[in-house]
Amino acid sequence: xxxxxxxxxxxxxxxxxxxxxxxxxxxxxxxxxxxxxxxxxxxxxxxxxxxxxxxxxxxxxxxxxxxxxxxxxxxxxxxxxxxxxxxxxxxxxxxxxxxxxxxxxxxxxxxxxxxxxxxxxxxxxxxxxxxxxxxxxxxxxxxxxxxxxxxxxxxxxxxxxxxxxxxxxxxxxxxxxxxxxxxxxxxxxxxxxxxxxxxxxxxxxxxxxxxxxxxxxxxxxxxxxxxxxxxxxxxxxxxxxxxxxxxxxxxxxxxxxxxxxxxxxxxxxxxxxxxxxxxxxxxxxxxxxxxxxxxxxxxxxxxxxxxxxxxxxxxxxxxxxxxxxxxxxxxxxxxxxxxx
Amino acid sequence: xxxxxxxxxxxxxxxxxxxxxxxxxxxxxxxxxxxxxxxxxxxxxxxxxxxxxxxxxxxxxxxxxxxxxxxxxxxxxxxx
Numbered sequence: 528x529x530x531x532x533x534x535x536x537x538x539x540x541x542x543x544x545x546x547x548x549x550x551x552x553x554x555x556x557x558x559x560x561x562x563x564x565x566x567x568x569x570x571x572x573x574x575x576x577x578x579x580x581x582x583x584x585x586x587x588x589x590x591x592x593x594x595x596x597x598x599x600x601x602x603x604x605x606x607x608x609x610x611x612x613x614x615x616x617x618x619x620x621x622x623x624x625x626x627x628x629x630x631x632x633x634x635x636x637x638x639x640x641x642x643x644x645x646x647x648x649x650x651x652x653x654x655x656x657x658x659x660x661x662x663x664x665x666x667x668x669x670x671x672x673x674x675x676x677x678x679x680x681x682x683x684x685x686x687x688x689x690x691x692x693x694x695x696x697x698x699x700x701x702x703x704x705x706x707x708x709x710x711x712x713x714x715x716x717x718x719x720x721x722x723x724x725x726x727x728x729x730x731x732x733x734x735x736x737x738x739x740x741x742x743x744x745x746x747x748x749x750x751x752x753x754x755x756x757x758x759x760x761x762x763x764x765x766x767x768x769x770x771x772x773x774x775x776x777x778x779x780x781x782x783x784x785x786x787x788x789x790x791x792x793x794x795x796x797x798x799x800x801x802x803x804x805x806x807x808x809x810x811x812x813x814x815x816x817x818x819x820x821x822x823x824x825x826x827x828x829x830x831x832x833x834x835x836x837x838x839x840x841x842x843x844x845x846x847x848x849x850x851x852x853x854x855x856x857x858x859x860x861x862x863x864x865x866x867x
Numbered sequence: 868x869x870x871x872x873x874x875x876x877x878x879x880x881x882x883x884x885x886x887x888x889x890x891x892x893x894x895x896x897x898x899x900x901x902x903x904x905x906x907x908x909x910x911x912x913x914x915x916x917x918x919x920x921x922x923x924x925x926x927x928x929x930x931x932x933x934x935x936x937x938x939x940x941x942x943x944x945x946x947x
Binding site for chain 2: 594595596597600619620621622623625629632633636637773776814815835836837838839840841842843845846847
């Protein structure tokens with residue numbers, strides 16, 4: 528509450544954040560995140576510099592590198608309005624399954640970049656037995672052939688499925704909140720925010736690391752963006768992937784404009800100040816929203832993890848560009864089994 | 868259109884130049900596909916340029932494979 532008091536009495540929010548987050552390690556409150564998101568472009572460089580200081584103090588210079596792959600693409604029964612893989616929209620994405628040899632090949636390619644994480648994703652409401660069997664076979668095949676940590680993102684889980692994934696050796700599970708609670712019904716109508724929270728809680732209790740983030744630039748207000756940051760903070764995930772909307776043809780959000788790059792950078796910094804001890808990962812949409820220059824600014828503004836290569840249905844930067852940038856910025860790639 | 872090939876070149880194992888835009892699925896001739904061409908840098912094709920069928924597209928970290936049920940598959944590496 529020190530922060531709010533200072534803010535109300537006119538103290539600069541960046542000064543408050545420096546004292547509160549950098550010096551004392553206390554995350555910004557939701558109201559303080561709103562104040563950060565309302566700072567002008569003339570403060571952006573100062574804000575990014577502060578977020579970078581916070582990242583370096585609480586997370587260090589290393590960057591966690593991950594590759595992701597879609598095990599089951601398209602045909603999803605859910606209606607997440609940003610997603611081209613929903614079967615409810617007129618998106619051109621068709622349903623396709625990846626076979627196990629190709630899955631292992633993708634894991635090997637990812638490991639060759641120096642990545643320590645490989646996340647297997649499926650476009651489903653939750654896994655059925657066929658998908659769980661494919662996971663058992665796929666995770667075992669990867670572990671036998673590739674030295675890399677395996678993560679998964681398979682939608683909403685039952686307790687039994689959580690236990691199965693732990694037994695397979697899946698060490699991290701991704702399940703995003705997608706948006707703050709108040710905006711969530713504008714984004715998804717086929718399941719609830721609380722259903723998402725339930726899976727996240729089960730994952731945390733299981734001992735798997737929780738990867739839980741969301742998307743910004745979906746038409747939410749600044750207050751709702753701050754709400755997402757605060758609700759993520761309450762969950763205390765190990766990692767927060769931050770996606771910027773890449774408007775997909777045929778989806779309800781397909782006609783939205785990509786987020787302004789300054790707003791995107793402010794959001795990165797604000798999330799870092801709200802989540803000082805959490806891995807904050809560049810996820811989808813950064814190429815479109817930020818481009819090369821913005822990618823650098825974000826890495827110097829709070830980001831400490833990246834997805835290399837392509838995404839689930841769209842293409843990313845050539846990994847050599849990202850790896851060269853990390854080298855230039857003197858940010859070492861996090862080694863396998865090393866904790867940030 | 869593919870990201871890394873001549874937009875008029877053969878795609879999806881077809882023999883001749885394409886008729887349809889791989890990004891939006893409309894006719895290439897006479898249409899403005901500047902936005903499609905820009906999008907192709909970050910998008911695999913979704914439509915077969917020979918027959919306009921929607922293709923099954925698998926993206927992996929380092930490549931994409933697009934398969935037309937009539938004209939076959941093509942794979943492109945996206946890593947240097």
